[in-house]
Amino acid sequence: MNVNPKIIAFLCNWCSYTGADLAGTSRMKYAPNIRVIRIMCSGRVEPAFVIKAFKEGADGVLICGCHPGDCHYHEGNYKCLRRFQLLQKYIKQMGIPSERLRLEWISASEGSEFAHLVNEFTETIKGLEPSPIKNTIETFS
Amino acid sequence: MEEKPKIKLAVYWGAACGGCCVSVLDVHESLFTVVEHADIIFWPIALDFKYKDVEAMPDGHIDVTLFNGAVRNSENEHMARLLRKKTKVLVAYGSCAHMGGIPGLANFTNKEGIFNRAYISSESTLNADKVFPQQHFVVPEGTLELPEFYNDVRTLDQVVNVDYYLPGCPPQTERLVEVFMAIVTGATLPPVGSVVGALDKSQCDECKRKKTDNKLVKEFKRPWQIIDDGETCFLEQGVICMGPATRGGCGVRCIEGNAPCRGCYGPPADVSDPGAKMMSAIATMIDSNDPGEIEKIIETIEDPAGTFYRFSLPGSMLRRKQL
C-alpha cells in the first residue's frame, strides 16, 4: 500500500497536455499525485527519461501522446509506442512490476478521459508498495 | 642532464579475470619502454609487494594506479579505498572498474542467489549439511578469515573518486601505451573524470561494414539465425550490435572476428547510460505501427537487460534488479 505515491507524467504538448489543461479549466477533480513534464511530442520520451524517473523515486510513470494517426509530427507517437513496449520488457527483467509504467493516448478534447485516467492509474499505484528503487540505489549492501 | 624520475606505477585487481593484467603485459616489446619510464611498485599478480607495503606508503606516494576489476567484496573495497589514499592519479582500468563489467551481471541476483546455486543446488555438488563459506571460521588450531561477500557489485567510482577511465574488456594495449606515453612525456591530460584511451565517437565510425540509412526490421535475429555475409552492418541483418552506443578505440576487434559488438568500451561521450540509448535506437528499428505486431517483433529481442547492459549493469541508472 502506498498512501501518497509520486507519479511522473510525460504529456505531449499538442494533444495530451492540452487535454490535461482542459480537465483543469473545466474544474475536473483528479488525484493530485502526478507531476507533469510537458514535452513537444511523446516521441521525445526516451527510455532514459523513464528510467531516470524511477531512479529518482517515482512510484509510477505515465506517458500520454496523441492518438495514432493524429500525431502533430506524424509518427512520433508510434516511436513512443515501440519504445514503451520494449521498456516494459526491460523493466520486467529488472524486477519492476509492469503496472508502474503506462502509456495512453489522450487528445486535446479529452479532458474527462484524462482525469479518469489519472485517477485510475493513481489507484493502481496506491495498491503497490512504494517503489524500492531509489532506496536500493542509495544503499549498498 | 638530470634524469627524470621514474613514474611510480601500481596495478591492482578487484573482482577480475586477469585479462586486464594480460593487456598490460601485451605491450610485448614496448615493455622495455614502460620499464624505462616506470617503477611498478605494486602488482600482486606479478610482484611480491604486499598489502602491508601499500599501507606503509605515504599518501599520494603512487603516481598512477591502474585499478581493474569490480568491487565485489570487502577486500576489493578495502583495497580501493587504500589505493585511493596512496595514489595521485587513480585510473579505473577496464570494463569492470569502469562500469561493473561481466561480474556486474551478478546484480541480477544477490548473495543468497549465488551461494544457493554454487554451494547447494549445483548438480555436481553434494552439500547435505548446507555448509557455506564463512567470514570467520573457527578450526581446532585457530580462526580462519574470508572477505565479506556483498549483495551488490559496484563500479570503482561508486566507492572512491576516480580520476580517469580507460575502458575495454580488456583495454586495447595500444591505447594503454598511448595514455602511458602521454603521462610520461608530461602532455596535458584531459579534465579529471574523463574517459581516456578511447575515441569520442561510436564503433560505427570505425566499423568497416557497409551501412545504409535503412535499418528497419520486421524481426530481430540471433547471430546464428543469419548467414552473415561478413560485409553488411549487423543491425541491418537484424542482429543486435551495441556499436551505435559504444565508444570506438578497440579497433573493432570483435566485428573483425564477425561477432557483433557487445559494448565493452562503454558509452560515447555525453551518454551516461548506454543501455537506455541502445533501447531507444533498437525500438526505432521496429518496422511496425501496430501494437500486436510490435509485440511480436519485441519477442525476438532476447534478454534486453542482459544484452544492452552486458558490461554496464552496476554503472547503469537502475544499477541492479529489484529483488
Added chain:
Amino acid sequence: MKQYTIDPITRLEGHGKVEIFCTDDGDVENVYFQVPELRGFEKFLEGRPVEEASQIVTKICGVCPGCHHMAAGKATDAVFGVRPTPTAVKLRELFYMAHFVHSHIAHFYALAAPDFVVGPTAPAAERNVLGVIAKVGIEIGTEVLKQRRIAQEIQALLGGHQTHVVMNTPGGVRKGLTEEQRKDILEKAKGFVEFAKFSLKIFNDVVLANKTYVDIILNGPYNLKIYSMGLVDENNKVNFYDGKVRVVDPEGKEHCKYAPEDYLNWVEERVESYSYLKYPYLKQIGWKGFVEGKDSGVYHATPLSRLNAADGMATPLAQEHYEIMYKTLGGKPVHATLAMHWARLVELLYAAERAVELARDKEITSPDIQAKLPNLPKEGVGIVEAQRGTLTHHYWTDERGIITKANIIVGTTNNNAAISMSLKKAAQGLIKKGVTVDEGILNMVEMAFRAYDPCFSCATHSLPGNMPLEVIFRDSKGNITRQVKRK
C-alpha cells in the same frame, strides 16, 4: 600454537592465501589453503541466450579465456544437438593449440625455470626469469617474448578478439582462414616445434643433468599418490580439445572413461567453510578427507595427470619425450608433483606438432565453417582440457535457447584438494622442530603450489620473479614475535 600467514599468494589468476599452524615445538600441525573470491558465473548465466555464454565465460579467466570459450562452444553445440563442420573443428583446434603454446611457454619460463635453472635455494634476487636469462643467455628471453607474441597473434587471427575470443557460434565458427593465412600459420607453428624442442633440451641439460634436482623431484616432499584425470582420444592418446575423460588410480589402472554428458556420475564437489572454492572428488570412491591413496576420491587434473591417464601422445616427437620422461622417472604413473613441469613441456611439443598438422591440412581453408542447427535447444555438456585441468561446462536452456541453469567445474578447481594437500606435505616436510624458517624454506613450500600452474603466470619480462612471502610468527597469545619477509 604458532601461526604463519601467507597472504596473498601470487602468480595465479585469482586470490589465495595459506595459513600454517605449528605446535610450539615447530612441527606443522595443520595447513589451510583458502580462496577468498567468488563471482557467481553459474548463477548470472541464467537468463542469457546460450550462444552468448561462449563470450561471457571467457571472462572467468583472462589467461585461459580460450579454454572457457571452447568448453562453452562445445556445450552450446550439444545444447543444439549439432556437430560442427570438420573445418570448424580444425579451426577451433588450431586456435586452441596456439593458446596452449602461449600459456605453457609463459609458465615454464616464468615459474618453473627459475627454481631449476637457478636453483630452489639460490638467492631470491636471482630466482626469476632474469636469473634464468643470465644463465642461459639473453637471446632466449627475447625468444620467449617473441614466441608468446606469435602465439597470441595466431589466436587473434583465428579468434577475433585477442584475449576474450569470439570465434565460436553454435555448430561452427564465425570466420574462415585464407590460404595465405594458413601458410603463414604453418611457418609459425614449425617455429613453435623448434622452440618446444629447445625448451625440453634446456630442461634436460639444466635439470635432468643435475643430480640434486632429480633427487628433489623424486624424493622431496612433493609427492601425492592420488588419481589422475585427463581427456583422451579414441586411442587413449592425450587430446586437449576433444575426447572422453579418463581417470586412472594411483597405480595406473583405469577407474573410468566417461563421455562429457556423463560427468555427473563420476565427479562430485563439496564445500568447506573457510574457502569460497569448492572441492571436487571422484564420486564413486567418495570423499575420505584430504588423504592420498586408492580409497580416497581426491584426484588431480594437470599436465602430469593427463600424461598419466593416457597411453601416449598423438604426435611423434612428443611421444618420444613422453617415453623418455616415464623411463627416467621409473614408470607410470608418476606422482612426483614437480614432474608436472616436465609433462608441461611434453605437452608444449604436442601442441606445437598438432598445430603443424592442422596448418598442413588443406581442409582448414574450406568456407564450410557453420553447420545447420537442426534441433530445438535443450541441454548440453562441453569438456576440454584447460592448461591447468579438465574443464566442464554444462548448460540447460528453455525451448528458445535461453539458459535456465549452468554448472561449471573449472580446471584449477579440480586440483583444490590436491593443492591443499601438496602445500601441507611440503610444509610438513620442510618446517620442523629445529629448522629456521627462512627464505629458502619458504620458496620450497611455494614450489608445491607453483607446479599446478594455477592459471596465471606473467613474469615473462624483466620484473622480479619472486612470489611474495611474509611469514608472521605469533606466540600463543597472538603477539608477533618475529617477521620474515622475502622481497
